[in-house]
Amino acid sequence: MRVLGFSLFAVAIVLISIALLIEGGPRYVVFAQPWWGLSALAPMLALIVQARISRRPATLRFSRKKNLDRIRGGLAAWLVDLPDGFRFAAALLLALALARPQSSRADERIEHEGIDIVVALDLSESMSNQDLRPTRLEAAKAVIEDFIIRRHHDRIALVAFGANASTVAPLTLDHNVLIRLVRRMKLGVMDGTRTSIGGGLGVSLNRLEDSTADTRIVVLLTDGVHNAGGVDPDSVAQRAADRGVRIYTVLVGQHGQGNNQSVDAGQLERLASTTKGLAYTAQDVESLTTSFQALLDDLMKSTIEGEQVRAELFYWLLWPALLLILLEVLLRNTRLRRFP
Secondary structure (H helix, E strand, C coil), rough: HHHHHHHHHHHHHHHHHHHHHHCHHHHHEEEHHHHHHHHHHHHHHHHHHHHCCCCCCCCCCCCCCCHHCCCCCCCHHHHCCCHHHHHHHHHHHHHHHHCCEEECCCCCCCCCCEEEEEEECCCCHHHCCCCCCCCHHHHHHHHHHHHHHHCCEEEEEEEEEECCEEEEEEEECCCHHHHHHHHHHCCCCCCCCCHHHHHHHHHHHHCCCCCCCCCEEEEEEEECCCCCCCCCCCHHHHHHCCEEEEEEEEEEECCCCCCHHHCHHHHHHHHHHCCCCCCCCCCHHHHHHHHHHHHHHHHHHHHCCCCCCCCCCCCCCHHHHHHHHHHHHHHHHCCCCCCC
16 A cells, blocks of 8 residues: 555655664664654554555546556655655654654763752952952952853852852853853952851852752852851751751861961861761862862762753654645645545
8 A cells, every 4th residue: 555655665765864873883772762653553543444444446437448557656646645645654753752863872861850059159358358369359260160061951040158148140041141140249348348158158048949859959168157147057057957958068267376266167067967967178279179179079979969950852743744744735736736
């Protein structure tokens, strides 16, 4: 039957083309909802029924056989069933698309559904100290920028704090904008005479209020101790723990030889442990970079433990199906139009 032949030919051409376009071929394709593939039986059944009961009656009668013999069918007559073939081929492709083909290649998988991260940066006056070159603030900004570049699929927000705290950027996937904002952060844009770690954590937690991500974290970079009064950092950490938010702290700068009174490393460790996060100490640029690398490694472990999301491939079938439907309509109403 020509309709079936045209249908299978069209489907074969489409599937072979897709196999050539998809790197690795069909062996890396899996179906998320394979039972939908059974819907392909519907167009096949319709094709069989049409062949058995839809006999077209003759519409022209000839009084002489020799007149009929002189009529040659030509190419159009031979292709008259091509639109029907395109229609059934499109139906088969749509059935396969409903089965949701996906890529099983590891390098084509999205790492996970994303982590929501808030980076809270200390802008107190002490961040101008040059024990980290060129300054503590500039060194911190450099590693934050590198951190943002490496977190491709995560939404990231920026919070700055000194005597008070404010949002620099809400959660966003526009990392280019984030990097530009990080580069523009500088001392003097807010009161830097005191350090409100509690305020910085509080604003960061608010940025995660509406987050639906499975993993939500706050990365706190500071070189001092909470001395601005107001919100207690430990109470904020407890609220974060209750909401499932982890806090990672990075103590920036050299704090020794009589400077111990300016920092409370124990508090930063307590904030991290309360939320099942980690606390790092960075006394130079190298250790600051190492601390962020360790933080990235820890987040990567969380990524591996999370759900893997395969890349969808259904559109490779959907668009050819729509194209075949368009061709079917076009041919049926032009060159291969049937006249009753």
